[in-house]
Every structure is written in structure tokens, then in C-alpha cells.
Amino acid sequence: MISLPSQGYIRKAILFYILFSISILYGIDTSMASSSYTFPLGAFGGCDDTNRKLYLTRPYLSGxxxxxxxxxxxxxxxxxxxxxxxxxxxxxxxxxxxxxxxxxxxxxxxDDTIWKLLGKGFERPTTTKQLNAPEGIIHLVIDTNNKTLTVYANNKPLKTYPVAVGRTETPTPVGEWKIISKSSDWGGGFGTRWMGLNVPWGIYGIHGTNKPWSIGQRASHGCIRMFNRDVEELFNWVSVGTPVKITGQPQLPAGIKRRVLQPKSVGPDVVQVQMKLKEHGFYLGMADGRFGRMTETAVRYFQIFNNLEPDGKINQDDYQQLGL
Incomplete structure (x- = not known):
């Protein structure tokens, strides 16, 4: 005999679909302006590849x-x-x-001259041969573990480049982003090209470098460094709006404890929660580090189905239930 679902289960299912309908009506997280979000974890990450002159002084320069x-x-x-x-x-x-x-x-x-001299002759060949500009829909996948950037055209891998990613203390922001700016005149430590990403808690991007020996290492303040000739090629292939997925494990600043997450929170901890909610089948949006309406709705789904207080916030009990 087939057993009927309990009244409690039916109530949960009804609430689930009500909340789902609300999230569809109100749209996704990124419809809210980034400036309305908060990240109260202090200074964390963001590109810092501008070149200062280094010399002996008192106190000693460090960094x-x-x-x-x-x-x-x-x-x-x-x-x-x-x-x-x-x-x-x-x-x-x-x-x-x-x-x-x-x-x-x-x-x-x-100074700049000495930095360039330090990198002389260090440009290495890319992992695949040079290609003509790709046709079709372009998206990028950056693998922080293998330190590679792969260009996809119509969901097929086209070309892979070696890159440098963030150090452990200043990690590259894992998540799902878009290119929001392009420039060819940043210069210095940013090399010959810059492509900015819409990460809401700092200035991050894909750029060239005057430190080519760092490619293939964890060396940056969180940005993605490429050989200059590679970034020049990529620059011509992408446009503002091109999706960029960065894979790996989202990291929090060292020594930072878990905080209560709620609407308008931003940060790598929000990305962690969004990725876990996706893994459990509760979240359909982007892992973009913004705790907006769709994330709040997914949190409520998750809380209802796990007999937690459905307040739409992430506290210690919710972290534990998510496996974080």
C-alpha cells in the first residue's frame, strides 16, 4: 500500500512552492545594486599590483x-x-x-625598469596553440587549484592559459562573475590589459603582469595574472558581460569567525553558503557573493525542510546543517 505524505510534509511543500513563486516574481540577487550590500570583515583582497619604488629606508619597507x-x-x-x-x-x-x-x-x-629587467626572457609558451577569434558564446573558467584559465566557446573548451592566482592570505574570489570593464592602459604591475570582475567586496580582475615568473603560482592579491601576450589575445575575445566562473574553495580571511548572514550581506562566506545550497538543490541562482532575495528564499527553503527556524538568515545551526 502506498502511504500518503504527512500533513507536516504537505505544509512544507506548500511553503516551498509559495517561496519559490515569490523568488521568481522578485527576480535574482544581482538585480540589487552592489553598493547596498555590506561586508563587515575589514579590508580583504582586491588587486594591489601597482608598483611602488622599493629601496632601503627606515623603517624598512615590507609587503x-x-x-x-x-x-x-x-x-x-x-x-x-x-x-x-x-x-x-x-x-x-x-x-x-x-x-x-x-x-x-x-x-x-x-623601479619599473628593474621590474621589467627581472622578468626578461621569462615569457613561456601557452598550453595550446594560438587560434583565431572564436565564434559563438564565450565564457571563461578559472581553476584556482590548477592555476589555469580556459576559454569556452558554445560550452566547448577552446584554449587554456597558465595563470597566477591569489596567495593563501589574499585568495582569488571563487564564484560566478561577469566582466564589467576592459582597459588597456593600467600598466605597471597590471601589465598591458585589464578586465574587471563584478566581485562585490573588492577590486578584482584578469590582467597582465610585469612579473611573468609568478605565472603558475599563488602570488597575487586575489587577481588573475596572465602573460601579457596571453591577456592581449584574451582581451580581444571577451566583452563586457562575458561570464567568468572561478572554481575552488571559497576562503575567508585568516582569523575571521563565522558571522550571521542576512539580506545585503556580501563576501566569500556568502559564496560558500550559495554553493552549498546549490549542492543540496535549494538554490538556482548565481554564486555571486550577494545575499539577495533569491538567496534569502533558498535559505528559507532549506530551513523549512531541515526543521530550522525559517528566518532567512544563516547562523551557526544553519552553517552546521549545511556542512560548513
């Missing part, structure tokens, strides 16, 4: 740019001392030796 300099000097057998991101006397001495070797006055100052 990821110094660390990248030290790594490159070490690769070239100019000993910078500990690779600690601090521009101290030993790093200055290595820079001076590098300058003398290449016919420059040994002033210990690392």
Missing part, C-alpha cells in the same frame, strides 16, 4: 611586493637573504649586484 622581489632575486642566484617580505640591507645588496650585472648604477632602487 608582498618585496617578497616577490626576493623570490625572483633568489631564482636568479642573487641572494636577498631571508624571503620575509622586508627590504633590508641584504636585499638591497642583492639588488645592487643585479643592477651592476646588467649595466645599471647600483642605487638599490627597484
Amino acid at each position: 608582498s611586493d618585496v617578497e616577490e622581489l626576493q623570490e625572483r632575486l633568489h631564482q636568479l642566484n642573487f641572494d636577498p637573504g631571508p624571503i620575509d617580505g622586508i627590504y633590508g640591507p641584504q636585499t638591497e645588496a642583492a639588488v645592487k649586484k643585479f643592477q651592476v650585472t646588467h649595466g645599471f648604477a647600483p642605487d638599490g632602487i627597484v
Whole structure:
């Protein structure tokens, strides 16, 4: 004999479809302006590849740019001392030796000219041969684990490029984005081309670099670096609105605890929740880091079906039930 569903199940199903209808009527998360969202986790991520001059001063200059300099000097057998991101006397001495070797006055100052010289001859061939501009609908997939960017045309992989992605402390934003700007005049650490993404908690994009040795590594502040000749080719293939999917595990800033998520929250933690809701079959929208109407509706679906308080917010019980 076939058993009839319980009244409780029927009530849940009715609520589910009511909420689903509401979400369809009100549209998806991205219909709300990014500026109305909040990300109260402090400064986190965003491109920071502008070049400052590096030199010995008091207090010592420090940062990821110094660390990248030290790594490159070490690769070239100019000993910078500990690779600690601090521009101290030993790093200055290595820079001076590098300058003398290449016919420059040994002033210990690392400017655009020295950065370019550090990368001379480092351009590597791409993973597939050069192709004509693709026809059809284009979308990009960036794999942060394998450090690749693949161009798809009509859902078929066309070409794959090596890239550099964010460091562990400044990760590349996993999620589903779109290109919202294109520029050919950023220069410096951004190389010869820039394609901005609609990530709501920082300035992120796909760009070239004057540090070609970093390609294939976790080296950036979260942006996706490409060889300049590769980014120039890609730049001509994409347009504003081109979808960009970044795969991997969304990461929170180190030391940040889970917060209550609610409408207008933004961040990589929102992406985590959206991806889990998709995995469980409750969310049909984009994993775009914006807690909008459709995300709230999906959260309520999930809460109702798991006997949680259907308040449309994500608290510790909800995180646990989602497996986060």
C-alpha cells in the first residue's frame, strides 16, 4: 500500500512552492545594486599590483611586493637573504649586484625598469596553440587549484592559459562573475590589459603582469595574472558581460569567525553558503557573493525542510546543517 505524505510534509511543500513563486516574481540577487550590500570583515583582497619604488629606508619597507622581489632575486642566484617580505640591507645588496650585472648604477632602487629587467626572457609558451577569434558564446573558467584559465566557446573548451592566482592570505574570489570593464592602459604591475570582475567586496580582475615568473603560482592579491601576450589575445575575445566562473574553495580571511548572514550581506562566506545550497538543490541562482532575495528564499527553503527556524538568515545551526 502506498502511504500518503504527512500533513507536516504537505505544509512544507506548500511553503516551498509559495517561496519559490515569490523568488521568481522578485527576480535574482544581482538585480540589487552592489553598493547596498555590506561586508563587515575589514579590508580583504582586491588587486594591489601597482608598483611602488622599493629601496632601503627606515623603517624598512615590507609587503608582498618585496617578497616577490626576493623570490625572483633568489631564482636568479642573487641572494636577498631571508624571503620575509622586508627590504633590508641584504636585499638591497642583492639588488645592487643585479643592477651592476646588467649595466645599471647600483642605487638599490627597484623601479619599473628593474621590474621589467627581472622578468626578461621569462615569457613561456601557452598550453595550446594560438587560434583565431572564436565564434559563438564565450565564457571563461578559472581553476584556482590548477592555476589555469580556459576559454569556452558554445560550452566547448577552446584554449587554456597558465595563470597566477591569489596567495593563501589574499585568495582569488571563487564564484560566478561577469566582466564589467576592459582597459588597456593600467600598466605597471597590471601589465598591458585589464578586465574587471563584478566581485562585490573588492577590486578584482584578469590582467597582465610585469612579473611573468609568478605565472603558475599563488602570488597575487586575489587577481588573475596572465602573460601579457596571453591577456592581449584574451582581451580581444571577451566583452563586457562575458561570464567568468572561478572554481575552488571559497576562503575567508585568516582569523575571521563565522558571522550571521542576512539580506545585503556580501563576501566569500556568502559564496560558500550559495554553493552549498546549490549542492543540496535549494538554490538556482548565481554564486555571486550577494545575499539577495533569491538567496534569502533558498535559505528559507532549506530551513523549512531541515526543521530550522525559517528566518532567512544563516547562523551557526544553519552553517552546521549545511556542512560548513
